[in-house]
Amino acid sequence: MSRFVERHPAWALISIIAIAIALWLVFAVWPPGLEEAIGRKRVFLNAVFNGITLGGLYFLVASGFTLIFGLMRNVNLAHGSLYLFGGYVGYAISTATGSWLLSFIVAFILTALVGVLLQLIVFRRMEGQDLRQTMVTIGLSIVFADLMLWACGGDFYQIQTPNWLIGPIELPLVTAIKSSGEPVYLRYPLVRLVIFAASVVIGVAMWLALNRTRAGMIIRAGVDDRDILAATGVRIQLVFVAVFAFGAGLAGIAGVVGGTFQSLSPGEDIRFLLASLVVVIVGGMGSIPGAALGALIIGLAEQLGSVYIPTYAIVVTFLIMVLVLAIRPQGLLARR
């Protein structure tokens, strides 16, 4: 941190000012002039929170994607199908048992199993042939999409939010002051906050597991050079299967999350595949912190865009991707 300040004093100053402005926008009561210029504070705060929570969902999908890519150099274009599959499993479990939490566990296990099968039956047979693997995953995603359409139909499925999570809560952020002098606090859907908190916990746990444990060390070594790692006697195939299972399981969990605060239907697989591709390209292929940063940027861009420039909201995320590709093609936080 201090080295960064020493090397780029101008950039450090700019980023400190930007952070200060952002904090002021969130915590201060807006003067009337500002409200007139860019709308009510409630709308702004909601958009920011929505962007961050949506980023949490994108992170769940994209982190599995980027983990698999980082270790196996396998661009798994069937990742979106795993997301949708997890969502449908979650729906089935939550309607059958009425338990929302159980649906996460079952969705994780089942999608992880699908991941294991994919790795054992398909990818292991074409190791090192990146293009062929990518083509196969495209084919698989089409097959999966049709199988799910056949099994579940084209209906919209929503996973029931448990009763204790329905409705908004008040956050200690003042959005306005009433004429009586009484402050108005921000009301925000509880379920989104819980989901965001969960994705932060998962992200931090993943980071800790990767950087502080032996298994994480092996995976990081595999990302750097899997041939040398295999030569040291690590059973690399086992590591591949485990990582693929974990990445797929994360997509399954994300499916349940997506089914809870959005909805599940055919076509969602492609949408989330695209979202995670953009996130990973912005953040840097193979980097977990990159996926987190990319998800946050894309989530915020989508939500702020949909409020302040609705006409061009769709373009914004792709503009960001183009900018990143032009200025820093390896992604914002990639090492190489």
Next chain:
Amino acid sequence: MSKCSVGLLALSSLFLSSAAIAQEKIKVGVTATLEGTYTVLGEDGMRGHQTALNVLGKKVGDKELEFIVASTDATPDSAVRAVRKLIEQDKVQILLSPLSGDEGIAVKNFAKTHPELTFINAASGAQETTYVDPAPNFFRYNMDGAQWQVGLGKYAYEEKKYRKIATVGEDYSFIYTQVFGLVLEFCGAGGQVTNRQWVPLGTKDFASVIAALPDDVDAIYLGLGGADAVNFLNQYQQAGGKAHLMGGSIMIDQTILSSKGNAKNALVGTIAASGQADTWEDPGWQKFVKAYQDAFPPNKRFPSPSLLATNYYDSTMALILALRQVNGDLSNNQAKYKEALAKIEIDAPNGKIKLDSNRQAIGTNFVTEVVDDGKGALFSKVVKVIPNVNQTLGYDPAVFSKIGLPSRTVPECKKY
């Protein structure tokens, strides 16, 4: 040698027989949105189409109708691609297409490049399709989005006493047309539309849109459909929304009212207007509902047909009945058939339908209110039936043309 000649004989007889069949068949291409945001709408449209075939049969004189289905995703280019494929590869002679608003405008323009063929609109409802520069071979037996809103503005103002409303709608031609119809009538009665929000088709996360809804309005009008509507309601419930709602024609529809989950319950009591009402007592309507219910097992259909099913039913009905009038005669660039289509008056389940000089339907409209049937199923209940609604909504054509074409900001909120 003998084996070979037997083979040749078999092959040639196959060709002959297929040629013989080809003479007796009339090929019809059908498109529906079987992918993307409007998947559910497309599927139910196809159920309506199938119901019509069950009721009317596929025979026209000594010829048999053959239907070839192609899928679209509600974007104009997907519709043109599907129609082009049906014409060029499958050699269809008649088209029943498309389902969605923007698709309709694109297919109408495409129809001009094939003046020899006949295009029958399946369900699309943008005003521009038949109002601006209509194609002479494009026929629409359903009303447009603005016609489907007739009665709603007055009912909201006079009966519900709403004075100020805001709208949220998908950003494309059909919803522009719906909001056009609503604003014209509501503002004409003296109401105010303070805010119009537009979201891209296929939006999943509405949280910010919901946060930006104004507080100081009496009701919020929702012009959403398919997955978008379900997502909106789900997130609206999570955000603790409590405002009165009003709905467009594909919002208050079985495609949404029978979605899984409980977010739809926010819609009980919502007023809406559409080309049909689920609980209408009319015997023709009840007969259609019965035919629809009998055609599919309960888990493969909605409790009652959606607007899309009705539209596909009506347009298939017009297609077949007019073809029977001319006894399947498609000679001379289908001239006789087109004439019959322009003149035919069909006794559709949702009221009598005839075409105006632009080949646009004049029909019956319904103002409805969503009710719970006591067993958790939601239906739209008739409040008011308005017959003979034409495309200029009862305005003098000269006055109507001054209002402008439906868009994000047209019409202005004033009395025309």
